[in-house]
Amino acid sequence: PNGDLFRTFNECNLIVTIQDKIKPTLTCPLPVTIDCRESIRDLSTFGSPTINEACMSTLDSLEVSDLDRCGTGNIFRTFTATDASGNTGSCTQVIIIENRIIFADSNIIWPMDVDTNLCGVTLLPENLPVGFDEPIIEFESCSLTGRSYTDTRFDISFPACYKILRVWSVIDWCQFGDNAGDDGRFT
Numbered sequence: 001p002n003g004d005l006f007r008t009f010n011e012c013n014l015i016v017t018i019q020d021k022i023k024p025t026l027t028c029p030l031p032v033t034i035d036c037r038e039s040i041r042d043l044s045t046f047g048s049p050t051i052n053e054a055c056m057s058t059l060d061s062l063e064v065s066d067l068d069r070c071g072t073g074n075i076f077r078t079f080t081a082t083d084a085s086g087n088t089g090s091c092t093q094v095i096i097i098e099n100r101i102i103f104a105d106s107n108i109i110w111p112m113d114v115d116t117n118l119c120g121v122t123l124l125p126e127n128l129p130v131g132f133d134e135p136i137i138e139f140e141s142c143s144l145t146g147r148s149y150t151d152t153r154f155d156i157s158f159p160a161c162y163k164i165l166r167v168w169s170v171i172d173w174c175q176f177g178d179n180a181g182d183d184g185r186f187t
Contacts, residue, residue, distance in 0.1 A: 024053035024081035028091035035100045036071040036142040049079045049091055057083040070174035071142050072097050103143040103172040105186045109136040110168065119161035125149065135168050144173040 029047025034040075043063060051057060060080050067073040075095040082088045114132040116123070125133045137145050147170045154163040167187055175184025 020085040023087035024089040026091040028093040033096040
């Protein structure tokens with residue numbers, strides 16, 4: 001036998017490419033319900049997701065508000081984690097904003113009665129001293145209020161000029177309207 005047969009050998013090269021094909025998984029903070037008077041300036045106070053990812057990832061967030069003119073509704077916080085291979089995973093947290101304290105007559109400081117010897121334009125609300133001029137609305141966040149007045153003039157015998165019966169109305173448009181009856185109107 002020939003001795004060269006035993007000297008043969010095989011050589012093999014192998015190139016291994018490691019790929020991350022598994023996307024990150026996120027667990028979002030639980031939904032939260034808050035009152036419309038609470039601050040929503042810093043949404044991070046409502047938590048952040050936990051990320052399950054073998055490699056490094058970056059986290060982005062997008063907030064979408066679906067709030068009505070009275071400040072109630074929902075905020076959707078969508079978190080997206082992206083790993084170095086471009087795989088993404090996401091989850092969404094919902095922040096529910098509701099009005100827990102409804103605007104009421106007790107939130108209105110009505111103007112006081114005024115007796116004066118003055119007549120004419122000086123009796124318009126904008127010309128009267130504070131406290132006698134117009135209603136003061138307290139605790140107005142989460143409400144959409146408007147105010148107006150009507151005057152009924154009664155002529156009185158000399159030396160008085162006349163008497164004005166001024167009726168103020170305050171409406172909270174968050175309560176008053178379609179199918180709400182007279183709720184939200186205060187006089």
